Amino acid sequence: MSTVLPVLKADDFTSDQDIRWCPGCGDYSILAQMKKVLPEIGVPPEKTVFISGIGCSSRFPYYVNTYGIHSIHGRAPAVATGLKLTRPDLSVWVITGDGDSLSIGGNHFIHLLRRNVDLNIVMFNNRIYGLTKGQYSPTSVEGQITKSTPMGVVDHPINPISLAVGAEATFIARSVDSNIKHLASTLKRAAAHKGTSFVEVYQNCNVFNDGAFSYAQDKATRDDTTIELEHGKPMIFGKNKDRGLRLNGLSVEIVNLEDGKVKEDDLLFHDEKATSTLVYMLSRLRRPDFPEPIGVFRDVITETFEEAVLGQIKESIEQRGRGNLQKLFNSGETWKVGA
Amino acid sequence: MPTEASSPSISKEIKTVSGITVRLCGDSGDGMQLLGTQLTNTSALAGNDIATFPDFPAEIRAPRGTRAGVSGFQVQFASHEVHTPGDSLDALVAMNPAALVTNLADLVKGGLLIVNEDSFEDKDLKLAKLKVNPLDEPAMENYRLVKVPMTKLTKLAVAEFGMSTKEADRSKNFFAMGLVYWLYGRNMDATLRFIHGKFGEGKSVVAQANEKALRAGWAFGETIEALGTSYQVDAATVLKPGTYRNIIGNQAMAWGLLAAAQRSGKEVFYASYPITPASDILHELCKFKNFGVCTFQAEDEIAAMCSAIGASYGGQMAVTTSSGPGIALKTEAMGLALMLELPLLVIDVQRGGPSTGLPTKTEQSDLMQVMFGRNGEAPLPVLAAQSPADCFEIVQEAWMLATQLMLPVIVLSDGFIANGSEPWLIPDVSKLTPIPIVHPTESNNPDGAFMPYKRNELLARPWAIPGTEGLMHRVGGLEKEDGTGNISYDPDNHQKMVQIRAQKVANAAKLLPPQQVIGPQSGELLVLSWGGTYGSCLTAVQKAQEQGLSVALAHIRHLNPFPSNLGEIISRYHQVLIPELNMGQLRTLIRSRYLVDAVGYNKIKGKPFTVTELLEKITEMARTGNRIAQRTAS
Numbered sequence: 001m002s003t004v005l006p007v008l009k010a011d012d013f014t015s016d017q018d019i020r021w022c023p024g025c026g027d028y029s030i031l032a033q034m035k036k037v038l039p040e041i042g043v044p045p046e047k048t049v050f051i052s053g054i055g056c057s058s059r060f061p062y063y064v065n066t067y068g069i070h071s072i073h074g075r076a077p078a079v080a081t082g083l084k085l086t087r088p089d090l091s092v093w094v095i096t097g098d099g100d101s102l103s104i105g106g107n108h109f110i111h112l113l114r115r116n117v118d119l120n121i122v123m124f125n126n127r128i129y130g131l132t133k134g135q136y137s138p139t140s141v142e143g144q145i146t147k148s149t150p151m152g153v154v155d156h157p158i159n160p161i162s163l164a165v166g167a168e169a170t171f172i173a174r175s176v177d178s179n180i181k182h183l184a185s186t187l188k189r190a191a192a193h194k195g196t197s198f199v200e201v202y203q204n205c206n207v208f209n210d211g212a213f214s215y216a217q218d219k220a221t222r223d224d225t226t227i228e229l230e231h232g233k234p235m236i237f238g239k240n241k242d243r244g245l246r247l248n249g250l251s252v253e254i255v256n257l258e259d260g261k262v263k264e265d266d267l268l269f270h271d272e273k274a275t276s277t278l279v280y281m282l283s284r285l286r287r288p289d290f291p292e293p294i295g296v297f298r299d300v301i302t303e304t305f306e307e308a309v310l311g312q313i314k315e316s317i318e319q320r321g322r323g324n325l326q327k328l329f330n331s332g333e334t335w336k337v338g339a
Numbered sequence: 340m341p342t343e344a345s346s347p348s349i350s351k352e353i354k355t356v357s358g359i360t361v362r363l364c365g366d367s368g369d370g371m372q373l374l375g376t377q378l379t380n381t382s383a384l385a386g387n388d389i390a391t392f393p394d395f396p397a398e399i400r401a402p403r404g405t406r407a408g409v410s411g412f413q414v415q416f417a418s419h420e421v422h423t424p425g426d427s428l429d430a431l432v433a434m435n436p437a438a439l440v441t442n443l444a445d446l447v448k449g450g451l452l453i454v455n456e457d458s459f460e461d462k463d464l465k466l467a468k469l470k471v472n473p474l475d476e477p478a479m480e481n482y483r484l485v486k487v488p489m490t491k492l493t494k495l496a497v498a499e500f501g502m503s504t505k506e507a508d509r510s511k512n513f514f515a516m517g518l519v520y521w522l523y524g525r526n527m528d529a530t531l532r533f534i535h536g537k538f539g540e541g542k543s544v545v546a547q548a549n550e551k552a553l554r555a556g557w558a559f560g561e562t563i564e565a566l567g568t569s570y571q572v573d574a575a576t577v578l579k580p581g582t583y584r585n586i587i588g589n590q591a592m593a594w595g596l597l598a599a600a601q602r603s604g605k606e607v608f609y610a611s612y613p614i615t616p617a618s619d620i621l622h623e624l625c626k627f628k629n630f631g632v633c634t635f636q637a638e639d640e641i642a643a644m645c646s647a648i649g650a651s652y653g654g655q656m657a658v659t660t661s662s663g664p665g666i667a668l669k670t671e672a673m674g675l676a677l678m679l680e681l682p683l684l685v686i687d688v689q690r691g692g693p694s695t696g697l698p699t700k701t702e703q704s705d706l707m708q709v710m711f712g713r714n715g716e717a718p719l720p721v722l723a724a725q726s727p728a729d730c731f732e733i734v735q736e737a738w739m740l741a742t743q744l745m746l747p748v749i750v751l752s753d754g755f756i757a758n759g760s761e762p763w764l765i766p767d768v769s770k771l772t773p774i775p776i777v778h779p780t781e782s783n784n785p786d787g788a789f790m791p792y793k794r795n796e797l798l799a800r801p802w803a804i805p806g807t808e809g810l811m812h813r814v815g816g817l818e819k820e821d822g823t824g825n826i827s828y829d830p831d832n833h834q835k836m837v838q839i840r841a842q843k844v845a846n847a848a849k850l851l852p853p854q855q856v857i858g859p860q861s862g863e864l865l866v867l868s869w870g871g872t873y874g875s876c877l878t879a880v881q882k883a884q885e886q887g888l889s890v891a892l893a894h895i896r897h898l899n900p901f902p903s904n905l906g907e908i909i910s911r912y913h914q915v916l917i918p919e920l921n922m923g924q925l926r927t928l929i930r931s932r933y934l935v936d937a938v939g940y941n942k943i944k945g946k947p948f949t950v951t952e953l954l955e956k957i958t959e960m961a962r963t964g965n966r967i968a969q970r971t972a973s
């Protein structure tokens with residue numbers, strides 16, 4: 001092995017496995033962007049691990065030539081936590097679906113975020129159970145007709161970003177499968193963040209929930225239906241950059257910028273370090289009343305779980321010295337028998 | 340530190356006996372477990388062989404004075420070998436009426452009954468749902484009843500410290516302890532060290548009060564006429580020479596994990612979700628961060644199991660523990676670990692089931708669950724500890740198997756051995772042999788991609804860990820092609836993989852010693868036992884042998900696979916008896932595997948076997964067998 005680090009290419013991360021997603025599935029685009037940014041992140045394939053649950057999305061690890069575990073439904077966060085606690089040197093990605101992480105794995109998802117394990121979790125949100133052929137998911141919208149809801153969904157959907165805010169995730173972002181530039185840069189930001197980075201990706205399941213996110217995907221509409229969050233910048237959206245978001249008391253309102261009555265300075269400025277109250281407010285912005293924010297909602301730094309856990313081990317060794325088994329066995333009350 | 344002579348001499352008659360069984364019982368707030376532990380340690384230090392049985396309610400503070408709140412601690416100490424905490428009691432100490440009535444049945448006729456008579460007032464009787472004071476019942480004539488006003492005497496003894504009545508009352512278990520120590524001529528040194536260590540050095544009022552109460556209890560024994568004799572139990576000479584300590588099952592399990600880690604050059608990653616009676620392993624291990632132990636209290640048992648999988652994939656020694664309900668939750672992930680063929684340990688400290696069942700009581704009813712409780716053809720090795728100290732050995736054996744075969748291994752313990760204790764011959768750490776582990780650094784396939792499922796002669800696959808250049812590979816729960824590990828739905832490959840995984844488990848028998856038999860190598864009756872019933876089964880079999888009956892014991896520690904010579908052993912006896920604290924789970928396995936008409940002796944009361952009941956069954960079978968044999972011969 002030479003000491004000069006070879007320059008990594010997307011090909012270095014391509015596995016020899018045939019991809020089995022349906023043609024036209026949004027997952028392809030996410031895979032492509034991931035393979036594009038992995039070399040840029042610069043962690044070699046042998047130091048990278050992809051861990052997934054079960055679902056169409058969770059097939060992902062087979063398609064990247066890194067280490068990987070295709071685990072069981074909903075449990076990838078727990079598998080990844082165990083790996084990170086023993087191998088903090090590795091770069092770990094959790095790949096999951098909306099059902100995988102919010103339904104069966106909801107518990108692990110919350111605990112992963114609140115513990116702030118240093119890894120990246122990418123949730124492919126297609127608002128449907130793809131792999132099991134089209135039942136509704138916890139993010140399906142009310143009234144959605146699916147295979148298991150012929151008269152429409154009656155559950156109230158979970159808002160993944162709101163949930164992440166509630167769990168005090170330190171990095172929260174949203175992107176869209178077809179918005180490849182945005183997606184690539186969001187993945188890179190996630191990788192750069194130390195702590196749990198949560199990225200929700202709007203993903204089109206063209207077989208069971210086609211067009212669920214067309215408003216956010218179509219170039220024609222997306223500038224009006226989404227708003228790109230940029231740290232330190234005023235919140236402006238619309239094809240003509242003619243509308244903005246302003247804080248009014250404890251709620252957000254849309255203001256028109258055309259007539260010049262409202263100045264840029266009056267608008268809400270995005271702050272990735274803001275209190276979670278503000279981030280929560282942003283997470284509630286939903287179509288059709290509001291544009292849906294994409295980009296990084298939150299990026300703050302706190303101690304990671306493995307730093308804290310391994311820190312205690314280190315501290316204990318420093319204070320008490322490396323444990324000695326024989327000493328331990330002979331500690332306390334002992335007695336001798338014969339011979 | 341104590342200045343007076345710690346154990347003043349005894350002036351009354353001293354009678355030497357070979358063994359004593361006592362039970363201390365009272366309210367769960369009365370400190371009975373502490374009293375029992377101290378008596379145990381002191382007896383162990385006196386060189387006695389010991390076996391203990393702590394028995395406590397599931398509620399932390401069940402209503403005071405009620406039957407539900409009774410907590411007990413039984414210990415047998417002897418100058419001969421003991422394997423059980425004893426069937427019947429030579430002495431019973433009862434701190435209140437509820438404790439008395441719920442425990443009296445186990446006291447032998449003529450046995451010593453010591454009660455705190457201050458707690459037999461009307462309100463106490465009412466709490467115990469008693470209409471008449473049991474101390475006034477004619478049945479008391481069957482026992483040597485000693486009524487001691489413990490509350491008053493303790494209060495007097497600690498008066499000088501100016502404590503409140505409530506605080507003073509807390510010392511009364513030490514008064515009782517002093518009395519028991521006098522009764523058995525026990526040395527108070529260790530307990531005094533404990534008191535001053537736990538409740539504060541020198542000036543601590545609590546420590547001083549407890550010491551005072553302890554000494555007052557001793558002095559009371561020395562003075563009152565009702566107690567004419569003190570008993571002496573000499574040191575056991577049967578124990579192997581060496582340095583001993585007392586060890587509790589769960590503690591031995593934790594220490595065994597440390598030893599296994601050291602032997603294999605690993606550190607322990609321990610993931611668990613609290614559950615009785617397994618939690619003490621977590622409590623014990625989290626003290627050993629300076630051994631590099633990483634403990635992770637997960638959000639549930641599923642997460643605990645899954646994090647162990649992650650840690651194992653990363654190359655660490657991963658362990659998860661639980662009891663029946665938690666093992667049920669781990670089930671799916673155990674199947675994943677089996678498919679990934681990763682080494683890790685799953686420890687099940689069994690308790691009474693089903694469902695929440697009897698959390699603090701013992702049972703052996705998870706055998707079928709761990710054998711078969713997974714979807715698909717999913718066999719795993721299953722080992723069972725036979726005694727508190729054996730927990731230390733069995734986890735090391737399990738880790739050896741797991742790493743040699745690359746698969747998860749299940750270890751069974753139970754509430755009885757998890758909380759019970761016995762003397763443990765401290766091993767010489769320098770003599771522990773290594774458990775060799777290899778993580779490959781080079782590809783096993785010069786012509787192409789690394790083959791994560793290429794196997795060695797034991798069918799184990801390589802344990803390649805992330806960070807190793809060139810060995811990147813993906814593992815998952817989907818069926819995979821042998822060798823390459825690529826997803827495969829090929830019918831023949833599936834059958835082959837199922838067979839390989841089964842054969843791998845079967846190969847464990849090659850790494851384990853053959854089954855031993857205690858007693859005649861052939862004959863009338865073979866008692867087959869497993870797990871925590873070892874002590875009672877062994878004692879009962881030994882007693883039957885003393886009566887000249889043709890009875891042998893085969894205690895199985897390796898339940899899957901069975902030892903390779905087990906079938907042959909079974910064939911050498913006319914009858915097979917399988918005593919179990921369940922409805923006959925091992926019996927079902929033995930019958931189906933060896934086509935033998937094994938008879939069960941089954942008890943599902945949340946309690947261990949008594950030697951008496953086992954002996955009765957053994958005698959009945961062995962005698963009937965002999966008669967039939969004689970008849971056919973004549």
Ligand SMILES: Cc1ncc(C[n+]2csc(CCOP(=O)(O)OP(=O)(O)O)c2C)c(N)n1
Binds near residue numbers: 054058098099101
């Ligand atoms: C324990 C368990 N229950 C159910 C399933 C079936 N199952 C597989 S994937 C899935 C839903 C997947 O939905 P999602 O996470 O949204 O992933 P997608 O396929 O949409 O990418 C279900 C219910 C399973 N594999 N395991």
Ligand code: SF4
Binds near residue numbers: 027130207
């Ligand atoms: S079912 Fe939907 S999510 Fe799954 S591969 Fe097909 S298009 Fe993609």
Ligand SMILES: [Mg+2]
Binds near residue numbers: 130
């Ligand atoms: Mg989905």
